[in-house]
Amino acid sequence: MRVPYVDPEACQGAYICESIAPNTFKVNDQGISEVIDPQGDDEATIQQAIDSCPYAAISWKEVPD
Ligand code: SF4
Incomplete structure (x- = not known):
């Protein structure tokens, strides 16, 4: 299966991901x-x-099912 991965070096806390998919992403402290x-x-x-x-901080990552 594939899961979303956030690159913490690339993320600038724009909150857009959280507003679109709030059950998946949350901006931390x-x-x-x-x-x-x-x-x-x-x-x-x-x-x-x-x-x-x-x-472009989020990508799909393949992980074992
Ligand atoms: S949209 Fe999400 S992953 Fe992209 S910079 Fe904003 S908080 Fe980070």
Whole structure:
């Protein structure tokens, strides 16, 4: 399966991912987005968040099922 991954070096805390997919992403106290649930939103919604990040900080990562 694939899960979203946030590159903490690239993330600038723009909050866009959290606003699009709030069940998947949450910006932490340091202003960096974290994946709180890799399947919190459906794939299309997560893809929209990925496509909307102005810093291209989110990508899909393959993990074993
Ligand atoms: S949209 Fe991109 S830069 Fe903004 S919080 Fe999410 S991952 Fe970080």
